[in-house]
Amino acid sequence: MQYQGHYKNAPKHYLAVDCVIFGYENYELKLLLHKRPIQPQIGGWSLMGGFCGEKEALETAANRVLRQSTGLKDIYLEQVQAFSEPDRDPAARVISVAFYALIRIDKHDAGKVDEMGARWCSLDEVPELIFDHSDIVEKAKERLQMKASLELVGKELLPDEFTLTQLRRLYEAIYQRELDPGNFRKKVLGLNVLERLNTKNTEESKKGAFNYRFRPNSEELNGHERIIKI
Amino acid sequence: MQYQGHYKNAPKHYLAVDCVIFGYENYELKLLLHKRPIQPQIGGWSLMGGFCGEKEALETAANRVLRQSTGLKDIYLEQVQAFSEPDRDPAARVISVAFYALIRIDKHDAGKVDEMGARWCSLDEVPELIFDHSDIVEKAKERLQMKASLELVGKELLPDEFTLTQLRRLYEAIYQRELDPGNFRKKVLGLNVLERLNTKNTEESKKGAFNYRFRPNSEELNGHERIIKI
DNA sequence: CCAAAAGTGTTGAGAGTACACCCATGC
DNA sequence: GCATGGGTGTACTCTCAACACTTTTGG
Structure with missing residues (x-):
């Protein structure tokens, strides 16, 4: 001092x-x-x-x-x-x-x-x-x-295993607007940071949806790709 | 208190x-x-x-x-x-x-x-x-x-009147990479926040380039349009 | 059967990119 | 003439958004 x-x-x-x-x-x-x-x-x-x-x-x-x-x-x-x-x-x-x-x-x-x-x-x-x-x-x-x-948020807010619908609803909550289910799915899977598990969640739909989780050691996104246009 | x-x-x-x-x-x-x-x-x-x-x-x-x-x-x-x-x-x-x-x-x-x-x-x-x-x-x-x-920066860093090349060079300095002159020009003019003046700047080229300025009361960009993908 | 979510496919519009190309001029 | 930057046009690619369509299953 x-x-x-x-x-x-x-x-x-x-x-x-x-x-x-x-x-x-x-x-x-x-x-x-x-x-x-x-x-x-x-x-x-x-x-x-x-x-x-x-x-x-x-x-x-x-x-x-x-x-x-x-x-x-x-x-x-x-x-x-x-x-x-x-x-x-x-x-x-x-x-x-x-x-x-x-x-x-x-x-x-x-x-x-x-x-x-x-x-x-x-x-x-x-x-x-x-x-x-x-x-x-x-x-x-x-x-x-x-x-x-x-970048794809969710790891911090969702359970370890989640469905793509749950992830989409999270994004809808963050942006306070609806997102197209099909397009959201394609976009998110294309990022290659999620891993599909063999378990299904049947609580929120009759058909049941596959659970996903964040890939353990994915080196995140390349640069500054946009998930959602805002 | x-x-x-x-x-x-x-x-x-x-x-x-x-x-x-x-x-x-x-x-x-x-x-x-x-x-x-x-x-x-x-x-x-x-x-x-x-x-x-x-x-x-x-x-x-x-x-x-x-x-x-x-x-x-x-x-x-x-x-x-x-x-x-x-x-x-x-x-x-x-x-x-x-x-x-x-x-x-x-x-x-x-x-x-x-x-x-x-x-x-x-x-x-x-x-x-x-x-x-x-x-x-x-x-x-x-x-x-x-x-x-x-948003288009430049008002704060460039003189009141400037050429599109000067603006592009500013962006190249900010991003530390080269930008295509033609594409930059089209993108920037499409934003509709610049106004072409009748004067030309002949200091930096033989042909001379039109001066532009920021349109006085343009209500800036609509939402979150990206100028440059980063 | 029907409703509702899961999941896939198709299509068209628009944006970005990489160029080619002409123009004007100082040297 | 020619090199240089100014300025325009084009063609290809890619992404996104809209929406059709099929699958599955509980009620």
């Missing part, structure tokens, strides 16, 4: 992370929200968040928040951006760095969620959120759409 | 902005760098940066840094992301939020640049940078490529 003197006139700031936690259930994309337990705006719907520790990377802080609220480790996390309007939090000047996370709802710890007073909300009916959290959700959604258009 | 008590146990952090300033000159994309005037790593090549003020939005801080180093106001700026590895700056724990800026080199204040000990470096031959600034440049470049593929 021998040089810190050069910085000592610089102001210091509260620094928080806010996590937009996406999950997929019942053909819907959902968001994990909770009622803010502290002032200001106590009781208002809020993203999961927390302060960044003294010597903690923001990514680490976001992972900590996720573990606390879902019990999960090793979650897929991506930084969205920093939100720094001076008055975004009326109580104090807090800069927040937003992340989005993709969660398998079937795997998460429902107990932890209850304990935090949290709830999964359908993305179509997100309640009014505190501060600028609605803006944060909007940006996170854009980023997720961008990611899903550049 | 009546609620600030809830936050008082949270640590406070130094918060900086670092600007990746892109300019275009002599068929090359360039970066404005300077020799760091303070310890640590005094004299090392560095991005333009500064601390975020007490009540200042990060975007405002970045604009301030830009004005100080180029004399320009109202610059195109986009946030890249926050960099927060605890040891990224060996002197103190500083979180940095990176921005990239697009500058018209012909318009900027060369005097200010000199005064700051700054230099325009070709993007192909960026020297070794301090801290994690090379990572920051890499991310900024990706973001610029993404932006340029989604």
